[in-house]
Amino acid sequence: MSLINKLKSFHIEGAVSMHVPGHKNNTIGKLSDVIKPGYDLTEIPGLDDLHDPSEVLDQLNAELAQKSEGYHAQAMVNGTTNGIISSIYALNEKVSNFYIIGEAHKSVYHGISLVNAAYTVISAEELYESELGSSCVIFTSPAYTGSLVKNIKQHIEYIRNNSGFSIIDAAHGAHLSITENFKESLLLAEADVVVESYHKMLPALTMASVLFTKDIQLHQRIIHYINHFETSSPSYLVLASIEYAQQFYKEYNDNIFFKKRAVLIHCLKEAEIEVAEQDDPAKLMLTWKRGAYNLELSFRKTGIYSEMVTDEGVLWCLPLWHEGDSYPFKELLHKISKLTPAVSSEGTVKGIDILEGKICVANIVPYPPGVPLVLKGTAITERDLKRVKHYQVNHVKIEGIQYNINYYMNEAEL
């Protein structure tokens, strides 16, 4: 089936989105007012230059910077990945090593590996025993699942007082502080760099992200690298969607959101689904008696598509419901009330035993969430392979595994 037919079929079947992007199949916000094929222009006179903006895109950046006082902003069309890698390049000119707090997205490891920098993975508490001068600390907050790093503002102040730099990967947090009933935006933690994926939780097109930097010189240095990595033909549709999402953020009223959220949680509990609320009210983690993988499949069989499934549960990204949205809320409740357990089959596991004790030659990454399980250059243990098997049996995609298998199979044949 062609891609276009596949995309059409999701619409015809009335797929219900509990995943990113935040416009939820164009049912949240009114993106279609600004996203029209005819607006897919290029950097012609009057439309500015994304990598050296001085007109309309400069105005867009100025508008984005208003999200939080004291930051410079840059709209990006290549996701938070672009902002993180470019920030690591720029900060690598100032520091001699990186600290990664907890679990980080693969883009953090890619950036650090590309600049060939030294790094250590530590907990937030270990920061206080670490030498921070000439180092950059990378936080991920909120995590994919919606949990926030506690006391992040204090950690960042401590890093700054000890002459270190900080980056927050806030890919999942562009909607925080949207009203006072949501947890605080990570921009308020005062890190040197914060990167947000507008596309994940706000109504913006996929790949719409924004870089926020405190210091203008550092900002310009990051832009220098963005200019190297990002396309020189930026999508004006993605850029327009960033402006649209910022407007949505400014004007949002959460009345309907919290009412619908309460109704949804009630309906899930009625269906004997356990609901774990997260720091971020727009994230829910769900499980039931037959396990998370069976729950995700059962949802999918009824046409509800989730964001992710792990041993912890099925992750849902809630729509930012609002007055006049066209999200199929009634259909969602109906589908949940009629939910029946799907018949699950085991996924196949092939040829991974050859990897035991071998040095990993390409990062092994369960996707989603995109957090590496085994990093290139480290030994692959029996425990790692047990995890891989467990994921594969449950149909989780594992990036890099086949590359490692092929590498060692070829080596064995030589």
Ligand SMILES: Cc1ncc(COP(=O)(O)O)c(C=O)c1O
């Ligand atoms: C924690 C985290 N950081 C960064 C990214 C990359 O963001 P983007 O898709 O906007 O490039 C992701 C994507 O899922 C993520 O989960």
